[in-house]
Amino acid sequence: MKNSIIQIEQLSKSFGEVRALDNINLSVREGEIFGLIGPDGAGKTTLIRILTTLLLPDTGKATVTGRDVVRDYKEIRKLVGYMPGVFSLYEDLTIAENLKFFATIFQTTIKENYHLIKDIYQQIEPFKDRRAGQLSGGMKQKLALSCALIHKPEVLFLDEPTTGIDAVSRVELWDMLKKLKRMGLTIFVSTPYMNEASMCDRVAFIQKGEILEVDSPEGIVASYEEPIYAVEGGRFYQLIHALRALEMVKAAHLFGETIHVTTYRRIAPEELARAIKEREGMDISVREIEANIEDCFISKLHQIIH
Amino acid sequence: MREQNDYIVYVKDLTKVFGDFVAVDKINFRVEKGEIFGFLGANGAGKTTAIKMLTGLLAPTSGEAVVAGFDVRREPEKVKYNIGYMSQKFSLYDDLKVSENIRLYAGIYGLSRKEIKRKSKALLEELNMVALRDKLVGELPLGWKQKLAFAVAMIHEPAVVFLDEPTSGVDPITRRQFWEMIYKASVAGTTIFITTHYLDEAEYCTRVSIMVDGVIEALDTPKNLRLKYGADNMQEVFVLLARGEHTLQGKIKKEK
Structure with a gap:
């Protein structure tokens, strides 16, 4: 069995009286596509933000690439890519400027890691002088993914990348994720669409801050017992x-x-x-x-x- | 021959042009009383523009549309009064109480104080939410909020209600409960005009239209669409049409 690249133990997080994450235990293996599946408000974004060191847990422990999300946050940030659920790039910068910006702050160049983003970036490159604010939803997403990959992360986190986009674009996105997996990336992706579970190597069901089940899609189906x-x-x-x-x-x-x-x-x-x-x-x-x-x-x- | 007023939504050659971009290109369809009409399309296909015209928010460049008996070009305000509208992005005010939201919308739709009182009570009882009347809407779970929003969108008993991705992000049980509310309204005679990205929900519609690049590429019952395109489900039909692969017969089948 492959090594675990994300290890989560008894992790909890509350906002006021709302228990967003309740004693979460999970382990994600190196090189897999791991799907976190659950409705809005289940705690998906909170968990991803803790793992990407953008939010501190209340209790419990989580490591990413063996590093602690609280203590070693600076190192983790260099090793993970994060595509948030809402478009968070600079709308008044062009496609090319956004990409260069992200490459620069991670102390790399577009040229150095171009092979990683080539398939995705080529689709928007003809419009590279267009401002990000003027792109269609699908193009924005390709740019966001390119920016999340340009520093060659080991783990890619995507928060609901397929929400609100049509069925055709959803199929395209999953194709891209599968290609990235073949390049050796570990992918941690959340989605509210149950039928996307079959695209993942393993999935966790999350509801009201609790993990209900973790298994391969085949394993989950096989363990169902009711007629x-x-x-x-x-x-x-x-x-x-x-x-x-x-x-x-x-x-x-x-x-x-x-x-x-x-x-x-x-x-x-x-x-x-x-x-x-x-x-x-x-x-x-x-x-x-x-x-x-x-x-x-x-x-x-x-x-x-x- | 039937008159246009026999239909709840009557659309003829409806067109919208922005500059040199034809967003909606001479679309035609009719929706009957009590139908659940699924209005599908890829992002950027022109769905939102079409809905804005049908709800009186955007004037068409040419063509006509009559909604709930009113012409969207000549009487857009009457259209707005006589339809219901709800979307995932905008529905209720989070920082108002449940009862305040109901009162606000009922007031906007011109109900009298007496009617508002009666309707609020009936609505809360129907939804089993009487105990929650003084809670802020922002504190409700998403599923409850969506059910409340749907009921509020119908508080003035409109002939047709437009639902724009109403089930985005809700859990699978609540999503189905929401659809049962839709069925109930439809059985009672309300016409439902709905968009969704969940293609299993397309199967629940009486008829489905699929828009591609500004035109309606297909319009039929889900069953007929499946048969016509040799697809197992609406997901396949959609991907086939939206990718423009329906002209290459059976391409999607071969790829499997």
Whole structure:
């Protein structure tokens, strides 16, 4: 097994009465894409800001590349790249000026590390004399990523890089991250999109400051034990209420063109179809399925609610 | 033949030009009462410009749009009164209490004091938030806030409500609860006009339009779109259209 490059032990952070991080333990391996997945307000940004030495923890300990985030913050800053969730470059500097600025403060040159950013930067280089404030969202992001990489960091932190961008740009960004991984970088990325978990080597579910589960996407899916069925047919709204009214049904959730139903015991799919037919006169099709990542997260959320 | 007033949203050759850039290029569509209409598109495709025209915030360069019975060019103020609007970026005031936010919006939409009182009570009961009426909105979890914002956007019982990425960043359970509120409103006859980046949500819409470079490239039920483009889900349909790969048949399939 590869060495751990980020080690987090019993880390907590509160803002006033809000416990943003509650006793977090995590270990990130060298060279992996590690996904921190959870909704807004779960603590994702707080954790990333502690790991990038921009925020002090209340209690607990975290090391990045073996260095302590509190004591060795100056060294860590040279070894990590950070792309925050909001665009934080200088809007009144051009693309080229922003990049040169970041290279200079990290005491390097664009030329020295150009190979790292080449694929990304080439896409915006034709516009290098345009001010950053005048770029489209996609271009801003490519510039921000270039600036976060220009000092050749060992670990790249990205805070919700795919939030608010369209599905096509999301696919492109994940392609870029995979290329960076092949160059040897460790990538720590947060996202609210469950379906992006499959792009990561390992993921952690985070909710209300607590880590609910850490595993590979395959491992998370494999450890899901409840019987789960996909139901189709009829009108969603009536159908979902009809399903929930059945005694055998534990939960029913909208899932794309189907409704995912979990039951208290394993049933034959026809049993569910028959019950709905008898109760509501609706014809539905039911098939047993494998849970996906979002089913797993929903199930974990239910466990902590109840 | 049906008249334009039979539709809640009627759009004909709607166009917006900024300088020499055609942001919205002669788009056409109609939305019926009670429909959940998904308005999708890549960043920069012209979605926001189109929504601004439909909500009376931006005058079209040419073409026409009638929303909730009013012409967006001639009667933009009436359009604003007769629609609901909510977005993730702007909805409620964090530093006002729950009850104050409700009162503020109800007042803006011209409800009488008596109506405001009655509606506030009903709304809080419906949302199970009576105990939270004196809490600052900024202290509510995001999911609650979004549900409250949706209810507030409909406090004046508009014929159509525009939801601009309402579920961004909310947890998967709350996101689904939010959609059940949308269904409920739709079943009760309210027309829903919604944008989202979660493409599983496109499947929940009655019909979906996908905008690419200022034009509506596709408009149909999610099922028909899937069949037409030979895709397993709306994510595939979207990527295919937004990348302009639908002309190269089955390219995305081959790449898999």
